[in-house]
Amino acid sequence: MALTTDEIMQLSLDLVEWDEVPADSTIYVPGENIESALVGIDLESPEVQLAEREGYDLVLAHHPAGERARLDFPDVLNRQIEFMTDHGVPESQAEDAVADLRERVELGAHSANYRHDPSVAELLDQPYMNIHLAPDEIGRRRFIDVAEGIGSESSVAEFVAALEEIPELAAAETDVEIRVGNGEHELGEVAVHHAAGTNGGADVARAYFENGVDTLLYIHVGAGDARELREAYEEKNLVVTGHIASDAIGLNALIDALEERGVECTPISGCSIGRA
Incomplete structure (x- = not known):
């Protein structure tokens, strides 16, 4: 059956049992009677033009492309604090660990051309949205x-x-890479730091490691x-799963749900990874 962009956004929320649309996800150009969608991790103005030319009813991106999803993106970083405190990090320390990242994200959002990609979609009257956090x-x-499933007494290599x-x-x-530590270490307490906007860098990892976490999972980390x-925490472990492959996990679940409802999806820009 044909869906609207509002119904597709609601579907993404239903998959994780959430009630509110996160700050990093939005509908730039609404649409109705959607039976086909071009879906990808990064879909910007060139892909919007491609979709319009090829007759797709919707462009569905993962990463934020404009307006609210970029300008309000720092709000999503609050989840980083939530994840850290869940693992015993004092709230004040968690807030300090995120402070530099929050400032960089806020300043970056303020300088970005948040109207570029949505304005192209508006000109072409091409329905366009992004769904990131769910x-x-x-x-x-x-x-x-x-x-x-494998338990804390397993090795880091077994986790990988x-x-x-x-x-x-x-x-x-x-x-999947071990960026800090080695495969022979015991897994111990694991913190999965994903679905919080972006990775927390060294500051967030340090807060976890100093409060009892033995193994931290990011989907990407800077050199x-x-x-x-590595220089500071020889006995701790940082496992990195890969940005695009990790994003594809949730996007493939969303594509499956859309196809079950009759929306024909064409996955590009990374989200076809791992699809049968």
Whole structure:
């Protein structure tokens, strides 16, 4: 059956049992009677033009492309504090750990041309939206299930091997990497730091490590952050699953749900990873 953009956004919320649309997800150009969608991790003005030319009813991106989803993006970073405090990090320390990241995101959003991609979609009257946090939450829960499934007494290498059984990670050109620590370490307490806007860098990792977390999972990390953590925490572990492959986990679940409701989806820009 044909859907509206509002119904598609609601579908994404239903998949994770949420009531409110997150700050990093929005509808730029609404649409009705949607029976086909071009779906990808990064779909911007060139892909909007492609979709209009090829007759797609909707452009559905994962990463934020404009307006509210970029300008309000810092609000999503509050989840980083929530995740840290859930693992015993004092709230004041968690807030300090996120402070620099929040400032960088806020300043970056303020300088970005948030009207560029939506204005192209408006000119072409091409329905266009992005859904970011809910698919990432699906991926986060999958990673938690893997960690709980093998248990804290397993090795980090066994954790990596179990993660690599996830179809999207198995099919990716990137590998699951141990950026800090080594595979022989015991897994211990695991924190999955995903579905909070972006990774927390060295500051957030340090807060986890100093409050009892033994193994931290990010989907990506910068070289400088990884180097700093390796020098300071030889007995701790940072496992990185790969940005695009990890994003594809939740997007594939959303695509499956859309196709079950009759929307024909064409996955591009990374979200075809791991699809049968």
